[in-house]
Amino acid sequence: MKVQESKRAIIIGATSGIGYEVTLQLLQQGWKVGIAGRRQEALEALQKTDCTRIEIQALDVTQPQATEQLQQLIDKLGGMDLFLLSSGIGYQNMKLDADIELRTAQTNVEGFTRMTIAAFRYFQKQGRGHLAVISSIAGTKGIGVAPAYSATKRYQNTYIEALEQLARLQKLPICFTDIRPGFVSTDLLKDGKYPMLMSPSVVATKIVKALHHKKRIAVIDWRYAILVFFWKMIPAWLWKRLPVRS
Template identity: 65%
Template sequence: MKKAIIIGATSGMGLEVAKLLVAKGWMLGIAGRREEVLQHFKEQHPKQVEVQRMDVTQNEAPQLMQQLIDRLGGMDLFLLSAGIGWQNMELQRDIELATAATNVEGFVRMVTTAFHYFREQGGGHIAVISSIAGTKGLGAAPAYSATKRFQNTYIEALSQLAHMQKYPIDFTDIRPGFVATDLLKGGHYPMLMQAPRVATRIVKAIERKKRVVVIDRRYQILVFFWRLIPRRIWESLPIRNR
């Protein structure tokens, strides 16, 4: 039976992917800060699921992840869905720093743990949910867009490192557009996608071991055109969602 660890499985896309994988017969180790949600999921699937309360911003997170892997009996797939983000037109410093602590520091903490594990094991699959927000700097969400670009670049770098060192590790960088999850609650967003549908696309991309996937086609087109816009013009555009 295949085994996956999902960090950030207490809501949104991580939770929806967990539901799909468990239905496909995977063994899962799931983590997040909301222990009651983790326990509830385990109660529904007691034979397939192990849980671990974990905060990726804390130094102990790698040890807790290793304990979760041990309880699960191994790991074939690592999926990182833990992330935070806000619009921050007022450029509040605490928001920017909190975003970096989770999406950069926490991201590095967990992805390096998975990389080291798979290096020792002789292979595996690292998948992360970043965002299309990493395509360009977004004035409405500076830290969010910058941390997502960091994630895109970091996975590219690790993929090259694995090739150089001949470790058979696969990488999937999942870049959704707007998805109706807790992360966006309270706002009005265009081209909003539903999390269960997006999760189906994520699972397909993981099964096919795609290197980069933008979800969905409308956002593929949007990103294609965003990339073509020269910097001087981009920086003068009022990009906002309302």
């Protein structure tokens, strides 16, 4: 389905993986897209594919200046209707390397919070908008092989829930979408073997559809929706005994 040319999306973490594929699909549907990420060369390479409808801005979500750089990107694009946060990191860390856990929290909590606040405030001032984030099904349970990753994803789930309530209290017509993929074949999952692995392009198609329908929570895909439904029912005493590995 085509959308009006005036629709403008900002995607943080667009140089690879899911963010990259979503960018391509929104462009195909007629959106103007502002893309951001840490790698300037990768941003420039993507911009060359459609110079008239892509604006770029290098930024690192863990740095305080990322908020100002986001605003610069919005200005380049001429506004923002959709904000999609696709940047995040995660590792298997059964040895509990503290540096890995803290680095994960820095990106997935500190960086996430910084960018979602900036997007919320922009939409608050504008009086409308669609704020979407890519979290994970890992946020629904504490997974022993990846403690910080699952904990930070739970934080993201709860934070978006709280922002939605805040928007309602302030009578703001802001739409929220929490996108929860299962295992996706990206650089993020280079450290293990994973079941039901999905391609980024297939996942992106489902994400774009969920964004179009403004779904509040989108578990990608139906197999993981069934999995999450049943593992939420597992009591704590049993969950801690399960040999969840990948």
